[in-house]
Amino acid sequence: MKVLITGAEGQLGREMQRCAPVGVNCAALGRTQLDITDGTAVQATVSKEQPSLIYNCAAYTAVDGAESKPDLALAINAEAVGHLAKAAASVDARVIHVSTDFVFDGSASTPYRVDHDTRPLGVYGHSKLAGEMRLQEILPMRSAIVRTAWLYSALGANFVKTMLRLMAERTELGVVADQVGAPTWAGGLAEALWALAEHPEAHGIFHWTDAGSCSWHEFALAIQEQGFKQGLLSDRIPVEGISTEDYPTPAARPAYSVLDCSRLEGLLGMQRQNWQTHLHSMMSELA
Numbered sequence: 001m002k003v004l005i006t007g008a009e010g011q012l013g014r015e016m017q018r019c020a021p022v023g024v025n026c027a028a029l030g031r032t033q034l035d036i037t038d039g040t041a042v043q044a045t046v047s048k049e050q051p052s053l054i055y056n057c058a059a060y061t062a063v064d065g066a067e068s069k070p071d072l073a074l075a076i077n078a079e080a081v082g083h084l085a086k087a088a089a090s091v092d093a094r095v096i097h098v099s100t101d102f103v104f105d106g107s108a109s110t111p112y113r114v115d116h117d118t119r120p121l122g123v124y125g126h127s128k129l130a131g132e133m134r135l136q137e138i139l140p141m142r143s144a145i146v147r148t149a150w151l152y153s154a155l156g157a158n159f160v161k162t163m164l165r166l167m168a169e170r171t172e173l174g175v176v177a178d179q180v181g182a183p184t185w186a187g188g189l190a191e192a193l194w195a196l197a198e199h200p201e202a203h204g205i206f207h208w209t210d211a212g213s214c215s216w217h218e219f220a221l222a223i224q225e226q227g228f229k230q231g232l233l234s235d236r237i238p239v240e241g242i243s244t245e246d247y248p249t250p251a252a253r254p255a256y257s258v259l260d261c262s263r264l265e266g267l268l269g270m271q272r273q274n275w276q277t278h279l280h281s282m283m284s285e286l287a
Contacts, residue, residue, distance in 0.1 A: 004051040006036055007058030011156025015190040036080035046087035053197055054088050056097040066123040067250040073123050078130035085138035094142045101149035103129045106254025113260045114205040122251040145205045149257055153186035154285040163223045167233055177217035177241030181257045182209035185278035195268045202267055207259035210275035217241040226280055230287040
């Protein structure tokens with residue numbers, strides 16, 4: 001099977017390459033090799049590579065930056081998805097596209113189902129939702145959208161590595177305690193995405209995160225504990241839980257964004273690992 005992976009230099013794209021199944025021929029392209037906002041370049045690349053499956057792991061993920069750069073966020077997260085969908089249609093390829101929990105407003109109190117009403121709070125969420133819609137309009141029966149959340153990996157910049165750095169530099173730290181979600185190891189998501197390739201009939205929207213949920217504050221405490229035990233931190237520092245109001249940001253964030261992953265779990269027959277289990281694995285890799 002010939003597979004094209006966009007966003008190959010990002011944390012998910014790199015994990016996708018690392019756990020690619022034997023026998024899969026991967027053309028993994030980062031933004032230096034392929035500008036997905038260039039429709040002509042996308043068509044030329046897809047025509048050359050002739051993939052049977054395209055994984056779109058590329059995205060503009062600077063949530064706060066999107067508020068001041070809405071055109072850029074829309075170009076990468078929405079218009080480029082349309083380019084990929086059209087190019088895929090021209091070679092009869094399938095597209096698996098990665099989206100986000102930020103398409104929801106966070107007003108729920110139970111995990112969001114795939115068919116729950118979307119109501120993004122900021123530019124980033126709006127741009128990702130627009131990308132979902134374009135893909136479904138152009139390639140409805142040959143595309144799958146997988147929403148995920150709170151992604152991290154040993155291979156990229158993310159909350160876990162930021163916390164480890166700040167905990168090593170500071171004597172105390174405040175972390176938001178009133179936003180709840182599901183931390184997700186990119187390696188685990190990559191395994192699920194590859195498993196989805198084995199189901200060419202699957203189309204529509206799916207959710208996948210690690211199992212369980214926590215606040216950013218609880219996540220930070222777990223990072224500190226694991227970091228200390230594995231020798232990544234020399235000492236523990238006080239980590240205070242603060243409110244969203246205490247830490248204002250340009251973009252509003254959902255207060256609750258846990259995703260119901262039962263549809264994809266049932267399809268794949270895979271049991272999700274708890275987020276703490278995957279955090280331990282990732283930090284063992286760092287250590």
